[in-house]
Amino acid sequence: QVQLQESGPGLVKPSETLSLTCAVSGSSLTSAYYWGWIRQPPGKGLEWIGSIYHSGSTYYNPSLKSRITISVDTSKDQFSLKLTSVTAADTAIYYCARLRQQLVPVLFYFDYWGQGILVTVSS
Amino acid sequence: QSVLTQPPSVSGAPGQRVTISCTGSNSNIGAGHVVHWYQQLPGAAPKLLIYDNTNRPSGVPDRFSGSKSGTSASLAITGLQAEDEADYYCQSYDDRTLGGVFGGGTKLTVL
Numbered sequence: 001q002v003q004l005q006e007s008g009p010g011l012v013k014p015s016e017t018l019s020l021t022c023a024v025s026g027s028s029l030t031s032a033y034y035w036g037w038i039r040q041p042p043g044k045g046l047e048w049i050g051s052i053y054h055s056g057s058t059y060y061n062p063s064l065k066s067r068i069t070i071s072v073d074t075s076k077d078q079f080s081l082k083l084t085s086v087t088a089a090d091t092a093i094y095y096c097a098r099l100r101q102q103l104v105p106v107l108f109y110f111d112y113w114g115q116g117i118l119v120t121v122s123s
Numbered sequence: 124q125s126v127l128t129q130p131p132s133v134s135g136a137p138g139q140r141v142t143i144s145c146t147g148s149n150s151n152i153g154a155g156h157v158v159h160w161y162q163q164l165p166g167a168a169p170k171l172l173i174y175d176n177t178n179r180p181s182g183v184p185d186r187f188s189g190s191k192s193g194t195s196a197s198l199a200i201t202g203l204q205a206e207d208e209a210d211y212y213c214q215s216y217d218d219r220t221l222g223g224v225f226g227g228g229t230k231l232t233v234l
Binding site: 036038045046047048050051059060061062063095100106107108109110111112113114115116 | 125156157159161167168169170171174175180212214215216220221222223224225226227228
Protein backbone atom coordinates (compact mmCIF):
# COMPACT_ATOMS: atom_id res chain seq x y z
CA GLN A 1 0.00 0.00 0.00
CA VAL A 2 1.43 3.35 -1.03
CA GLN A 3 1.83 5.78 1.86
CA LEU A 4 3.21 9.30 1.97
CA GLN A 5 3.93 11.31 5.09
CA GLU A 6 4.80 14.99 5.24
CA SER A 7 7.02 16.38 7.98
CA GLY A 8 8.50 19.73 8.91
CA PRO A 9 7.91 22.85 11.00
CA GLY A 10 4.32 23.93 11.46
CA LEU A 11 5.31 27.55 11.97
CA VAL A 12 7.64 29.64 9.82
CA LYS A 13 8.49 33.32 10.21
CA PRO A 14 7.88 35.78 7.37
CA SER A 15 10.80 36.12 4.92
CA GLU A 16 12.25 32.77 6.04
CA THR A 17 12.38 29.46 4.17
CA LEU A 18 9.71 26.78 4.47
CA SER A 19 11.21 23.27 4.33
CA LEU A 20 9.16 20.08 4.15
CA THR A 21 9.98 16.45 3.56
CA CYS A 22 7.80 13.65 2.26
CA ALA A 23 8.61 10.07 3.26
CA VAL A 24 7.38 7.43 0.83
CA SER A 25 6.64 3.78 1.52
CA GLY A 26 5.01 1.06 -0.53
CA SER A 27 6.25 2.52 -3.81
CA SER A 28 9.79 2.97 -4.99
CA LEU A 29 10.90 6.52 -5.69
CA THR A 30 12.81 5.13 -8.67
CA SER A 31 9.70 3.70 -10.29
CA ALA A 32 8.03 5.30 -13.30
CA TYR A 33 6.20 7.95 -11.33
CA TYR A 34 6.74 11.59 -10.56
CA TRP A 35 6.34 12.97 -7.06
CA GLY A 36 4.64 16.26 -6.34
CA TRP A 37 3.66 18.94 -3.90
CA ILE A 38 0.23 20.60 -3.71
CA ARG A 39 -1.00 23.19 -1.24
CA GLN A 40 -4.37 24.35 0.04
CA PRO A 41 -4.80 27.65 1.91
CA PRO A 42 -7.30 27.32 4.76
CA GLY A 43 -10.83 27.18 3.37
CA LYS A 44 -9.62 27.49 -0.23
CA GLY A 45 -8.83 25.35 -3.25
CA LEU A 46 -5.86 23.30 -4.36
CA GLU A 47 -2.71 24.61 -6.08
CA TRP A 48 -0.03 22.49 -7.75
CA ILE A 49 3.40 23.60 -6.56
CA GLY A 50 5.75 21.39 -8.49
CA SER A 51 6.90 17.86 -9.23
CA ILE A 52 10.08 15.81 -9.55
CA TYR A 53 11.26 12.56 -11.13
CA HIS A 54 13.85 10.32 -9.49
CA SER A 55 16.40 11.50 -12.05
CA GLY A 56 16.06 14.99 -10.60
CA SER A 57 14.02 16.39 -13.47
CA THR A 58 11.63 19.02 -12.09
CA TYR A 59 8.53 20.93 -13.16
CA TYR A 60 7.50 24.02 -11.20
CA ASN A 61 4.38 26.15 -11.14
CA PRO A 62 5.44 29.37 -12.91
CA SER A 63 3.75 31.45 -10.21
CA LEU A 64 6.12 30.00 -7.59
CA LYS A 65 9.12 29.02 -9.69
CA SER A 66 11.44 31.76 -8.46
CA ARG A 67 11.00 30.67 -4.84
CA ILE A 68 10.80 26.87 -4.88
CA THR A 69 13.22 23.99 -5.01
CA ILE A 70 12.13 20.35 -5.03
CA SER A 71 14.73 17.65 -4.52
CA VAL A 72 14.73 13.88 -4.15
CA ASP A 73 16.82 11.51 -2.04
CA THR A 74 16.25 7.98 -3.28
CA SER A 75 18.54 6.49 -0.62
CA LYS A 76 16.14 7.74 2.04
CA ASP A 77 12.92 7.19 0.05
CA GLN A 78 11.99 10.82 0.44
CA PHE A 79 11.64 14.05 -1.48
CA SER A 80 11.62 17.61 -0.24
CA LEU A 81 10.25 21.09 -0.83
CA LYS A 82 11.89 24.42 -0.06
CA LEU A 83 9.96 27.66 -0.45
CA THR A 84 11.91 30.85 0.19
CA SER A 85 10.85 34.33 1.29
CA VAL A 86 7.53 33.19 2.69
CA THR A 87 4.67 35.53 3.52
CA ALA A 88 1.28 35.05 5.15
CA ALA A 89 -0.07 34.13 1.71
CA ASP A 90 1.98 30.93 1.89
CA THR A 91 0.02 29.71 4.93
CA ALA A 92 -1.59 26.48 3.79
CA ILE A 93 -1.91 22.76 4.20
CA TYR A 94 0.91 21.25 2.14
CA TYR A 95 0.35 17.83 0.60
CA CYS A 96 2.82 15.52 -1.05
CA ALA A 97 1.50 13.06 -3.59
CA ARG A 98 2.46 10.45 -6.15
CA LEU A 99 1.97 11.79 -9.64
CA ARG A 100 1.18 10.00 -12.84
CA GLN A 101 2.96 12.32 -15.28
CA GLN A 102 3.66 11.66 -18.92
CA LEU A 103 4.16 13.98 -21.86
CA VAL A 104 3.07 11.82 -24.78
CA PRO A 105 0.21 11.34 -24.43
CA VAL A 106 -0.24 13.85 -21.65
CA LEU A 107 -1.02 12.34 -18.27
CA PHE A 108 -0.98 14.36 -15.09
CA TYR A 109 -2.89 13.28 -11.99
CA PHE A 110 -2.22 12.48 -8.36
CA ASP A 111 -3.16 8.95 -7.35
CA TYR A 112 -1.90 8.80 -3.75
CA TRP A 113 -1.76 11.67 -1.27
CA GLY A 114 -0.20 12.26 2.12
CA GLN A 115 -2.39 13.42 4.99
CA GLY A 116 -1.06 16.97 4.70
CA ILE A 117 0.74 19.31 7.07
CA LEU A 118 -0.46 22.75 8.07
CA VAL A 119 2.24 25.38 7.79
CA THR A 120 1.50 28.79 9.24
CA VAL A 121 3.59 31.82 8.35
CA SER A 122 3.61 34.22 11.26
CA SER A 123 6.05 36.11 13.43
CA GLN B 124 -9.40 32.64 -9.09
CA SER B 125 -8.80 29.10 -10.27
CA VAL B 126 -7.93 28.19 -13.85
CA LEU B 127 -10.84 25.74 -14.04
CA THR B 128 -14.30 26.96 -13.07
CA GLN B 129 -16.65 24.97 -10.85
CA PRO B 130 -19.88 25.95 -9.10
CA PRO B 131 -19.18 26.74 -5.43
CA SER B 132 -21.92 24.44 -4.20
CA VAL B 133 -24.49 21.85 -5.21
CA SER B 134 -27.00 19.91 -3.14
CA GLY B 135 -29.34 16.99 -3.41
CA ALA B 136 -31.49 14.67 -1.35
CA PRO B 137 -30.46 11.09 -0.58
CA GLY B 138 -31.02 8.86 -3.57
CA GLN B 139 -31.01 11.71 -6.07
CA ARG B 140 -28.56 12.45 -8.88
CA VAL B 141 -26.34 15.51 -8.93
CA THR B 142 -23.81 16.80 -11.42
CA ILE B 143 -20.82 19.08 -10.96
CA SER B 144 -19.48 21.00 -13.92
CA CYS B 145 -15.89 22.01 -14.64
CA THR B 146 -15.16 24.57 -17.35
CA GLY B 147 -11.72 25.22 -18.78
CA SER B 148 -10.16 26.88 -21.80
CA ASN B 149 -8.22 26.16 -24.96
CA SER B 150 -4.98 25.70 -23.02
CA ASN B 151 -6.27 22.87 -20.85
CA ILE B 152 -9.53 20.94 -21.29
CA GLY B 153 -10.19 22.51 -24.70
CA ALA B 154 -6.70 21.48 -25.83
CA GLY B 155 -7.78 17.87 -25.48
CA HIS B 156 -6.26 17.21 -22.08
CA VAL B 157 -8.07 14.75 -19.88
CA VAL B 158 -9.87 15.68 -16.68
CA HIS B 159 -9.56 14.08 -13.27
CA TRP B 160 -11.73 14.45 -10.19
CA TYR B 161 -10.88 14.32 -6.50
CA GLN B 162 -13.10 13.94 -3.44
CA GLN B 163 -12.08 15.68 -0.23
CA LEU B 164 -14.01 14.59 2.85
CA PRO B 165 -14.08 17.05 5.77
CA GLY B 166 -10.68 17.26 7.44
CA ALA B 167 -9.08 14.75 5.06
CA ALA B 168 -6.69 14.82 2.13
CA PRO B 169 -8.08 14.72 -1.40
CA LYS B 170 -8.65 11.28 -2.88
CA LEU B 171 -8.59 10.39 -6.57
CA LEU B 172 -12.16 9.70 -7.68
CA ILE B 173 -12.09 9.72 -11.50
CA TYR B 174 -9.08 9.75 -13.82
CA ASP B 175 -8.74 10.19 -17.57
CA ASN B 176 -12.25 11.66 -17.87
CA THR B 177 -14.19 8.49 -17.12
CA ASN B 178 -12.12 5.89 -15.25
CA ARG B 179 -12.67 4.94 -11.61
CA PRO B 180 -9.79 3.72 -9.44
CA SER B 181 -10.34 0.43 -7.69
CA GLY B 182 -12.76 0.81 -4.79
CA VAL B 183 -14.66 3.82 -6.11
CA PRO B 184 -18.37 2.98 -6.45
CA ASP B 185 -19.92 3.07 -9.91
CA ARG B 186 -22.33 5.71 -8.60
CA PHE B 187 -19.58 8.14 -9.56
CA SER B 188 -19.03 8.82 -13.26
CA GLY B 189 -17.23 11.41 -15.35
CA SER B 190 -17.63 12.85 -18.81
CA LYS B 191 -15.99 15.45 -20.98
CA SER B 192 -17.09 17.52 -23.96
CA GLY B 193 -15.26 20.39 -25.58
CA THR B 194 -13.87 22.74 -22.96
CA SER B 195 -15.95 21.28 -20.11
CA ALA B 196 -16.25 18.18 -18.01
CA SER B 197 -18.81 16.86 -15.54
CA LEU B 198 -18.92 14.62 -12.53
CA ALA B 199 -22.19 12.81 -11.89
CA ILE B 200 -23.16 11.15 -8.63
CA THR B 201 -26.22 8.92 -8.60
CA GLY B 202 -27.99 7.39 -5.61
CA LEU B 203 -26.70 10.18 -3.39
CA GLN B 204 -25.65 9.08 0.09
CA ALA B 205 -24.87 11.02 3.24
CA GLU B 206 -21.23 9.98 3.07
CA ASP B 207 -20.88 11.69 -0.32
CA GLU B 208 -20.99 15.06 1.42
CA ALA B 209 -17.58 16.50 0.59
CA ASP B 210 -15.68 18.96 -1.58
CA TYR B 211 -15.05 17.88 -5.16
CA TYR B 212 -12.22 19.21 -7.34
CA CYS B 213 -11.59 18.83 -11.05
CA GLN B 214 -8.04 18.92 -12.41
CA SER B 215 -6.40 18.92 -15.81
CA TYR B 216 -3.08 19.73 -17.49
CA ASP B 217 -2.40 23.21 -18.82
CA ASP B 218 -0.16 24.00 -21.79
CA ARG B 219 0.71 27.43 -20.38
CA THR B 220 1.87 26.33 -16.95
CA LEU B 221 3.18 22.94 -18.17
CA GLY B 222 1.63 21.42 -15.10
CA GLY B 223 -1.56 20.72 -13.25
CA VAL B 224 -4.43 23.11 -12.78
CA PHE B 225 -7.40 22.69 -10.47
CA GLY B 226 -10.93 23.94 -10.22
CA GLY B 227 -11.93 26.00 -7.21
CA GLY B 228 -13.87 23.11 -5.73
CA THR B 229 -17.56 22.37 -5.27
CA LYS B 230 -19.12 21.67 -1.90
CA LEU B 231 -21.73 18.93 -2.11
CA THR B 232 -24.41 19.02 0.56
CA VAL B 233 -26.68 16.02 1.05
CA LEU B 234 -29.98 17.39 2.31
